[in-house]
Structures are given as C-alpha cells and as structure tokens.
Amino acid sequence: MSSLTSTSTTAKSEAPGTTGTGRLPQFFKGMTWLVWRQHRAVFWTVLGASALAVAFIVFQRSQLHTAGYDPTSTGLRLMPILLGVFLGAPLFTDDLENGTAKLVVTQSMSRTRWLTTKLALTTLVVVVSTVALSVAFGWWWNLYDESTSAEWTSGATFNNTGPVPVALALFSVFGGVAIGVVLRRTLVAMVVTLGFTVVVQIVWSHFLAHFLLSLANVVTITTNKGVTFEGVMPTLPPGAHQVNWSNPPYITGDGELLGWGTCNEAQTEQAHDLCMKKADVVGWSVDYLPISQMNGLQWFGASILLALTAAVTVFLFFWGRKRLA
8 A cells, every 4th residue: 555655645746737847748647647657667568578579570571581470470479468467467456455446446536537547558558569569560471471371361460460469459458457356366367367368369269260261252263274284273363362272173164163183093194184174174263362351351350359348348347336446
C-alpha cells in the first residue's frame, strides 16, 4: 500500500496540471499519469523489445537476408503468450495482493475509471507494439514471399501480419487480466494465463487450418496442352496457395477429372504418352487460393478475436465494479 501512496503523493506534486509546468500533454495527467508510473517498467519493456525486434527485421530486409525468417516468425508467435503472462495477468493482481486496490476505491476515483484507465493504457501499449511488428514483418515477407517456403496460408505468415497479431495479443492480454482479477494471486494467475494463452494459440491454429481457410474462394486453373512424362504442371499466379498440391487431377477432353495415379504403371515415356491419349487426358486441373484473399480472411479472423476481447472486457467491468477491491 505504501508504494501506491508514495506514487499518489508524487503524482500530486509532479503531474502536469498541479505544478503548472505543463511538460506533459494535457490528457496525460491524473489517473492516467499515475497508472503509467505504476506500470512504466513493463510498458517500457514491451515497447523497447518491440523496437529492437523491428530494428532487427529492418536490418535483415535491408541486407536481403532470409535466414532469420523462420526463427523470427516463431518469436513473434510467442509474443501474445508473453504479453498475456507478464502484462495481462499481473495488471490488477499486484494491487489486489498488496491491498493497494482498497486504497484506490477509497479515493475520489471510481473503480470504473480505474479499470478504464488501466485497460486503455495497456491496450495502447499492446496495439502500438504489435502494429509496428506486424507492419515490419509483413514488409519483410513481401520481399520474399516467392522465394521462401512460408506461404501466406501458413501460421508463420498469416498470424504475424495484418490485424491478426494485434487481435491475438489483445485477446491474450485481456484474458490474462480476467484470470488475474478472478484468481487475485499474481503467481497463480500467471501460471493459469500461460496455459490459457498456449491453448488459444493451438485452437487458433486449428481454426485457421480447418475453418478459416475453407471460407476462401477456390480458383481452378486448367490446361489443355497435354501432360508430359515428367509431370510439369501449370504455373500458378505469384503468391498463390495450391490446394490440391499432393494430387492435382488430370482433366480429359470432355471435362472429366482423373486421379493422380492415372497411367502410373507406364514404364517409359512412350508408354505413358500412349496411355494418356487413350484416357483422353488433355491437361491438368489445379485448385488454388489467390493471395488477394489473404487480407479479407485476416480481418474476418481478427474480428472474431476482437469480439471475444470485447466480451472479456464487458465481464471485467461487471466483475470489477463490485469485486475489484
């Protein structure tokens, strides 16, 4: 309780609007300034780590390096987990454990304003850091999307670019906040939040692979110039994700699709060509997802995560107005 009391005293003596110095923006005073001072260490850590990561990505891109792409994408996918555990879970539990929450509610500030200020500043830090990383990583990936193995449908790319990393981070952090508010113990809340955020990542990956991508419009490209013995398929547009890459079917003159194994028993090129002619095979039929659909799917997925975050926020305000002390 003494820490918050001293911080409150400092806020009264140093915050803009009370000393007349006016060195900080008008909006950054009072409760906002107090919350920033209370959590400035973790806020600056998040912003500083994000700045270093962005600098690393910019350097890698400027040097035309692709070697660090996979480790970087893995690190970025861990960020929502780390933010949930070290930023979300302890946001209120420290105050609840130390009794400083009781001091806050006895002041002129309401619980609702306290909740709003803490969540708003936390949201600002999370959004600024994750947007910067998303933009930088997307900029790097756009340079190598044709030369790397990371297609836009993979989690390494889809979950680290556009609005998805922002939405994943916010849901993880707010989920951690809710867990902390309910459990009221910092260490326990961090452990539970770790499990929660890992589950979120697993469920989201499953959702991406088995549902979200199924909403995309599949485009089919066909050829009518025959099929060679070497099995050369048609060229897809840049960035396209081939759906039936393991067994694209052959197409006959009347539009019938034949399986990949057609004429596999042929031992020579001449025998293969003769078999194909008898089957009336004229070319390939390949299904793919164009990269132009990536942004729409990302925003759809992000909107689901943001809706879940909003639901957690509503819970926090209903719970916090009565029990956050």
